[in-house]
Amino acid sequence: MNSKTSNNIATGVIYFLVAGVLAILVFLLGYILITGIPHVSWHFLTSAAQSFAAGGGIRDQLFNSLYLLVLTLIISFPIALGSGIYLSEYAPDNWVTGVIRTAVEVLSSLPSVVVGLFGFLLFVVNFHMGFSILAGAIALTFFNLPLLTRSIEESLQDVSELQREAGLSLGLSRWKTITGIVLPAALPGILTRIILSAGRVFGEAAALIYTAGQSAPTVNYGDWNPMDSASFLNFMRPAETLAVHIWKVNTEGVTPDAAVISSGTSAVLIVVILLFNLLARMLGRWLYKRMTATK
Amino acid sequence: MPKIITSKDVHLSYGPKEALHGISLDFEEHNITALIGPSGCGKSTYLRCLNRMNDLIKGVKITGSMKLGDEDIYAPGTDIVDLRKRVGMVFQQPNPFPFSVYENVAYGLRLAGEKDKHVLDERVETSLKQAAIWDEVKDHLYENALSFSGGQQQRICVARVLAVQPEVVLLDEPTSALDPISSAKIEDTLLNIRNQYTIIIVTHNMQQASRISDKTAFLLNGDLVEFSKTEKMFIHPDSEKTSDYLNGKFG
Numbered sequence: 001m002n003s004k005t006s007n008n009i010a011t012g013v014i015y016f017l018v019a020g021v022l023a024i025l026v027f028l029l030g031y032i033l034i035t036g037i038p039h040v041s042w043h044f045l046t047s048a049a050q051s052f053a054a055g056g057g058i059r060d061q062l063f064n065s066l067y068l069l070v071l072t073l074i075i076s077f078p079i080a081l082g083s084g085i086y087l088s089e090y091a092p093d094n095w096v097t098g099v100i101r102t103a104v105e106v107l108s109s110l111p112s113v114v115v116g117l118f119g120f121l122l123f124v125v126n127f128h129m130g131f132s133i134l135a136g137a138i139a140l141t142f143f144n145l146p147l148l149t150r151s152i153e154e155s156l157q158d159v160s161e162l163q164r165e166a167g168l169s170l171g172l173s174r175w176k177t178i179t180g181i182v183l184p185a186a187l188p189g190i191l192t193r194i195i196l197s198a199g200r201v202f203g204e205a206a207a208l209i210y211t212a213g214q215s216a217p218t219v220n221y222g223d224w225n226p227m228d229s230a231s232f233l234n235f236m237r238p239a240e241t242l243a244v245h246i247w248k249v250n251t252e253g254v255t256p257d258a259a260v261i262s263s264g265t266s267a268v269l270i271v272v273i274l275l276f277n278l279l280a281r282m283l284g285r286w287l288y289k290r291m292t293a294t295k
Numbered sequence: 296m297p298k299i300i301t302s303k304d305v306h307l308s309y310g311p312k313e314a315l316h317g318i319s320l321d322f323e324e325h326n327i328t329a330l331i332g333p334s335g336c337g338k339s340t341y342l343r344c345l346n347r348m349n350d351l352i353k354g355v356k357i358t359g360s361m362k363l364g365d366e367d368i369y370a371p372g373t374d375i376v377d378l379r380k381r382v383g384m385v386f387q388q389p390n391p392f393p394f395s396v397y398e399n400v401a402y403g404l405r406l407a408g409e410k411d412k413h414v415l416d417e418r419v420e421t422s423l424k425q426a427a428i429w430d431e432v433k434d435h436l437y438e439n440a441l442s443f444s445g446g447q448q449q450r451i452c453v454a455r456v457l458a459v460q461p462e463v464v465l466l467d468e469p470t471s472a473l474d475p476i477s478s479a480k481i482e483d484t485l486l487n488i489r490n491q492y493t494i495i496i497v498t499h500n501m502q503q504a505s506r507i508s509d510k511t512a513f514l515l516n517g518d519l520v521e522f523s524k525t526e527k528m529f530i531h532p533d534s535e536k537t538s539d540y541l542n543g544k545f546g
Binding site (some may be wrong): 093160163165167168169170172173176180181 | 376
């Protein structure tokens, strides 16, 4: 067999495999969207869920998912940024950092239900947080942290060593080189990866069932005081998210339109995650332009 | 002429391997000194000792003395950041920051605390003019420095170094990644600024050394073979090895 034929065969096999992956993706997405989108209406998005009657919406679940995500990022981003910078820029190559890296990796492969039960015992029960957004956000931080740390570390590593040398040789301190040159250069990458990791957090269910709870109490969207128990910003209240809602209506839902709600919610979840991805790309590109040609 | 950098018996080893076997070289102020020699002779390694860029590499051990003026470069109390402000460096690969041309040149000053827009504008313009790149970038100051050609990027890097007004400028094979026309422009730049800066350039291009330098040092396998006025070295080298190298018998 000459090299031309083997090249053609290899190319063919690769195309075939890619086509397989694409087909699965298209089928899944198509199925969820086609069965779900017809049930998504303005009413569905803006009304509260019903426990027994048909015609409930997902207003609170949608908001809870977004709020939980924001809180999770507020908690996990600073920690991940710090540890990412440490691992990429300062960590010496020895067994201690080896252990840190392994620990980070192990953390990321913990089954989410284990994280959920752990969060339940520690935060919900022991720390008396009750089922709350805060407990959920902390549990999600456990997941998000390893991914975020690694992706920030990788984004920083992607910045050429030449840039660091240029900064240092210019008489900048190590810290100023990192914050002034390496970080801005890595920022578009970091941002993209944060938003992509947000997609995973957004779709998480198992870890939240035991921490953020499965109920969505009625909240007042006009009350901006997070200390009020009725406020939509209160983070000590239980909060059912979209993914948990899907799980719940499918397992114990008694509404007559449970199937409809489930497929509609799935479609919304997927669409939001797709939007995240698009947004990540656009924002990353825009930011890179901004950073690299400053006015 | 006063000496600005003096070094005595500099040894450097990477782990068990010694790369410099005791080099003593002095550099005169406002002169261009070229370091030449075949690849792996230690010329870049020596150069990077002068602003302690070798500190970044693990397992490097340096002995001997190196002084900038009266100050020991390797004294325990030396402020490396301050040292590198006084001894700037241009690298083999053009490495502008992924910012605009203006930001690249103004960056060192800005981080050093300069806020006055007029001072910044003035220094950016002066530096770009000194680096002989002003005419090519003056209408594109706010475009990404990475969008320019390699030769232009390298001159932007030179301007970036000049903007912080170091006393010594180290250049580590600054033209080896560039085409001949761009190289010639860099050489012009160096001749342009020789009266204000002390320049030490590592090059594997012997013609370049002979064209621009006042003095030349020839290194071979981690030893300094010969150090004299460029003209003398290229016409009447003292050492047989220098003569062989200059005549292309090896290297």
